[in-house]
Amino acid sequence: MIWSGGTQTGPIIHGFAPLLSLAAALLAVGCDDPASPERFAPGVPNFSQVAAFSRVTGLGTLGAGSATPGSDRQEFDFDVVADLSGRLFYRDWAAVRSDGSVGTLTVDDTDPSTAITAFRDGSAACADTTRGAEFDGTGRLDIGDLVGFTVAVCDNGAAGSGTDFFRIDVLPPYQYSRSGLLSSGDVVKSVGRQLYVSPSGNDANPCTFGAPCFTMERVSQLLAPGDTAHFAAGNYSWDGQRVSVSGTASARVTYMSDLKWGARLTGTGIGGCGIMQNTGDYVDIVGFDMTGPCANGLLQDGNYGRIIGNRVHDLPGTDGFAGIMVDCCKYTLTGNEVIGNWVDNIGTWGETNTTHGIYIAGPNGVVENNIITRASAACISSYHGATRLVISNNVVAHCGRYGIQISADSARTTNDFTTVANNIVVNGGNFGIYESPYGLTGPHNVYNNNIVYNNPAGNIVLTMGTESGTITLTTAQFSALFLNYTGDMNGDYHLGSGAIAIDAGTTSCASGVSSCVPLSAFDGTTRPQGTAYDIGAYEFGPLAP
Numbered sequence: 001m002i003w004s005g006g007t008q009t010g011p012i013i014h015g016f017a018p019l020l021s022l023a024a025a026l027l028a029v030g031c032d033d034p035a036s037p038e039r040f041a042p043g044v045p046n047f048s049q050v051a052a053f054s055r056v057t058g059l060g061t062l063g064a065g066s067a068t069p070g071s072d073r074q075e076f077d078f079d080v081v082a083d084l085s086g087r088l089f090y091r092d093w094a095a096v097r098s099d100g101s102v103g104t105l106t107v108d109d110t111d112p113s114t115a116i117t118a119f120r121d122g123s124a125a126c127a128d129t130t131r132g133a134e135f136d137g138t139g140r141l142d143i144g145d146l147v148g149f150t151v152a153v154c155d156n157g158a159a160g161s162g163t164d165f166f167r168i169d170v171l172p173p174y175q176y177s178r179s180g181l182l183s184s185g186d187v188v189k190s191v192g193r194q195l196y197v198s199p200s201g202n203d204a205n206p207c208t209f210g211a212p213c214f215t216m217e218r219v220s221q222l223l224a225p226g227d228t229a230h231f232a233a234g235n236y237s238w239d240g241q242r243v244s245v246s247g248t249a250s251a252r253v254t255y256m257s258d259l260k261w262g263a264r265l266t267g268t269g270i271g272g273c274g275i276m277q278n279t280g281d282y283v284d285i286v287g288f289d290m291t292g293p294c295a296n297g298l299l300q301d302g303n304y305g306r307i308i309g310n311r312v313h314d315l316p317g318t319d320g321f322a323g324i325m326v327d328c329c330k331y332t333l334t335g336n337e338v339i340g341n342w343v344d345n346i347g348t349w350g351e352t353n354t355t356h357g358i359y360i361a362g363p364n365g366v367v368e369n370n371i372i373t374r375a376s377a378a379c380i381s382s383y384h385g386a387t388r389l390v391i392s393n394n395v396v397a398h399c400g401r402y403g404i405q406i407s408a409d410s411a412r413t414t415n416d417f418t419t420v421a422n423n424i425v426v427n428g429g430n431f432g433i434y435e436s437p438y439g440l441t442g443p444h445n446v447y448n449n450n451i452v453y454n455n456p457a458g459n460i461v462l463t464m465g466t467e468s469g470t471i472t473l474t475t476a477q478f479s480a481l482f483l484n485y486t487g488d489m490n491g492d493y494h495l496g497s498g499a500i501a502i503d504a505g506t507t508s509c510a511s512g513v514s515s516c517v518p519l520s521a522f523d524g525t526t527r528p529q530g531t532a533y534d535i536g537a538y539e540f541g542p543l544a545p
């Protein structure tokens with residue numbers, strides 16, 4: 001048995017778990033068919049049958065032995081969610097190494113080669129399969145090797161009852177399996193609640209499927225970590241909605257339009273501009289259509305939020321700041337991701353540098369797979385506390401002053417170690433990609449494999465950062481780039497069959513950044529197709545819609 005000897009000479013399972021960004025994982029499970037929304041019966045709330053959120057946690061032991069090398073005792077501690085976030089620690093005191101230590105297996109965020117790679121709600125290992133769950137992963141042994149494994153658990157009873165079950169199998173070429181009823185501890189399976197909102201709902205209702213409520217603010221009062229609020233298709237003409245409930249890292253809170261862009265939020269401008277503002281942490285906002293009289297659309301003012309697959313458009317105001325504004329105005333809100341959104345027609349084109357398409361003002365933000373057209377100043381702007389950003393695979397067209405602006409407020413931070421890669425930046429009113437002077441930006445920003453065209457003040461203007469693989473299009477190459485370029489949201493920014501963007505992308509990142517390219521595209525297509533990643537928001541290939 002490999003675990004007891006430490007002399008394994010078989011292959012280490014390299015490449016089993018490519019670095020999987022959180023965003024890519026979410027896209028893979030969250031957007032079933034974003035490109036072609038289905039029809040729904042008029043007058044009937046159109047809720048999809050979304051699989052319930054599931055989570056399993058466990059802390060306990062198998063075996064009757066003591067915590068001493070050679071004893072029959074196995075310990076586990078895990079917390080795994082259906083979105084593939086989670087961790088595992090496992091130790092077998094019976095697996096004694098030559099130096100007297102014992103075997104362990106660990107999956108943890110601090111070791112990016114390890115990951116949970118699959119989750120199954122239910123397990124045939126359980127008499128009642130619905131009480132069980134299984135998950136697969138790649139973990140690291142105490143001796144350093146990466147191994148594939150599968151865990152099956154059953155939550156049959158209360159803590160200490162001895163009725164819960166745990167099994168772990170380490171995959172070939174390793175040979176290891178342990179299973180049994182718990183000798184101590186507990187396995188807990190939990191399911192997040194599904195709550196419902198409808199244009200025909202009423203806030204006096206309990207926000208259930210049969211009795212939906214009407215506003216985002218009302219449903220938010222009932223949400224707890226792990227819960228999802230489903231919004232039926234239709235028009236919601238509210239005053240600005242302010243929501244503040246938080247999820248946790250392993251049990252997020254989700255607001256979603258069940259039909260992509262079907263729930264149309266029309267801000268009235270009453271009660272302050274901004275169609276909605278979220279101040280909770282670990283919140284996902286998915287699939288809404290937003291428009292209104294102000295320049296502000298979605299205000300993301302929590303930490304670790306994910307703004308996914310929304311369409312924010314036709315915001316004619318001159319009040320600033322952005323269609324999607326991340327962090328106004330603490331400038332310390334971290335880890336927000338803006339993925340796969342379409343932002344069009346924000347503010348008065350070409351006006352002063354205050355109204356943008358997507359605006360990141362805090363650190364560690366991710367802006368990937370978005371299409372941004374016709375914003376007043378910058379299509380994508382970064383300033384104030386922005387640093388260590390990933391801005392990859394966006395299509396940016398026809399914005400007044402900047403395609404992508406990399407900057408910061410030097411009184412707060414220096415924007416450094418930012419990656420700007422695989423973007424298409426065309427037909428701007430002024431600069432294409434623009435990096436602010438030293439002090440506002442640092443020397444470690446990288447600008448890799450971006451496509452630029454027809455930005456009259458300069459296609460790519462850098463101060464401190466490093467440029468690599470920039471493609472400046474000819475007129476003929478631009479004509480062949482997209483299926484239908486219009487410079488607004490009437491266009492189709494899939495790549496044409498002869499586009500120079502095909503297989504021309506990179507996976508290279510700024511120093512210290514291990515993953516900076518989305519593993520799926522705007523429409524959910526897995527990246528890469530063909531021989532390499534494409535540039536832009538779509539991936540060309542036979543599997544693409």
Ligand SMILES: [Ca+2]
Pocket residue numbers: 155156157158159164186187188189
């Ligand atoms: Ca239990």
Ligand SMILES: [Ca+2]
Pocket residue numbers: 502503504528529530531532533534539540
């Ligand atoms: Ca490709």
